[in-house]
Amino acid sequence: MDLTNYVDVPTRFAMALERWPELRIIENRPEVVTVGDKTFIAVTVQAWRTPDDPISCQATAWELIPGLTPFTKNSEMMNASTSALGRVLGFMMSFGPKMASAEEVRNRQETSAPATLVKQPQNAPRQALGANASNAPSEAQLKYLRGLNWEGPVPETRADATALIKRLAP
Numbered sequence: 001m002d003l004t005n006y007v008d009v010p011t012r013f014a015m016a017l018e019r020w021p022e023l024r025i026i027e028n029r030p031e032v033v034t035v036g037d038k039t040f041i042a043v044t045v046q047a048w049r050t051p052d053d054p055i056s057c058q059a060t061a062w063e064l065i066p067g068l069t070p071f072t073k074n075s076e077m078m079n080a081s082t083s084a085l086g087r088v089l090g091f092m093m094s095f096g097p098k099m100a101s102a103e104e105v106r107n108r109q110e111t112s113a114p115a116t117l118v119k120q121p122q123n124a125p126r127q128a129l130g131a132n133a134s135n136a137p138s139e140a141q142l143k144y145l146r147g148l149n150w151e152g153p154v155p156e157t158r159a160d161a162t163a164l165i166k167r168l169a170p
Contacts, residue, residue: 009082012089019093020049027081032065039065043080045088059087090149137161 007015017023028044041063046056061083067073137154141161148168155161 009086009089012086012093016047016089016093022050024048024051025085025088027084030077030080033062041065041076041080043077043084045081045084047088047092049092057088057091059084059091061087141165 024047026046028046031042033040033042042060043063044058044060046058048056061080063072063076063080063083065076067076067079072079135157137156137158137160141158142154144165145155145161145168148165150164150168155164
C-alpha cells in the first residue's frame, strides 16, 4: 500500500493548530460496545476551531478488544483515540480522499478491497464503469464525491452517484 501522500496524525494536528490557534479538542468518555460476540472500545473526539465555533466537528473510532495484532493488543484505547483524532482533523481539513490513520491502514491491511475513489491526475483517462459506460457516473460526479472525501465504493451508475451525492452533500 502506497502511503507517500499520507499525512500522519501529529502532522494533521500541527497543521490544524497553525490554521486555528484557538483549536479545542475534547475526547469524550470511551465506551465499551459489544456487537455479536465481539467487544470494541469506542472513542469519540470533538473539535471546535474557535471559541465561538457554533458546531463542533466530531468523529468516532472503534477498536477491537483484544487487538488482533502486536500493534493493537494492549493499546486498543490509545489506537482508538489516535484514530478518532485523525478522523476529526480529516473532517476539518482535506488531506485527500483517504481518512484512515497510518495505524488503521497497517492494522487492517486486506488482500482484496472494493474499488474506491482516489484522486486522479487531471489528464488521467476516465475508466468506464459497469457494462454501459454511457450510464457510468460523470467525471463531475466523481470529482464532487472526492471533494466530499467519499471513501466508499465507486457508484456504478449516474443515478447511484446522484443518490449518493444527495445523501452526503450538506
